[in-house]
Amino acid sequence: MERTRRLMDEAIPGALVAITKVSAQILPDPDDQHVLDAALSAGASLLLTFNLADFPASALPPSVQAVHPDVFLAACLEGQQAGVLESLRELRADLKRPPFSPDDLLGAMRRAELPAFAAKLQPFRDSL
Secondary structure (H helix, E strand, O other): OHHHHHHHHHHOOOOOOOOOOOOOOOOOOHHHHHHHHHHHHHOOOEEEOOOHHHOOHHHOOOOOEEEOHHHHHHHHHHHOHHHHHHHHHHHHHHOEOOEOOHHHHHHHHHHOOOHHHHHHHHHHHHHO
8 A cells, every 4th residue: 555655646746635624514425534525625626536426515515516537527628628638648658568549548438437538539539
């Protein structure tokens, strides 16, 4: 676990959040409380999760909205197309063992529960 933490810290410096705020809201799954507390401590307005059932709007403070990553990424593509496409080209260039074709990348997105994002990327397949 320590190795994983170190690798995450190296990959995204400054992403580690110290819990400084604890929510009074009660989530359906108490094991997810730290996720909400981290979002609040970081001042996040969005909480990205595949597990929307455990973060219902009724259990979140008004300042935080739970959003599925598929919805978020599709919206990012619509609003920041050039940046998203460039990031995906960089990601694909880094995947060398084995190399990822554009179709491999789109398939991976679908398998990762990102079907709307993959569908919106399809017209850009040749530029990935």
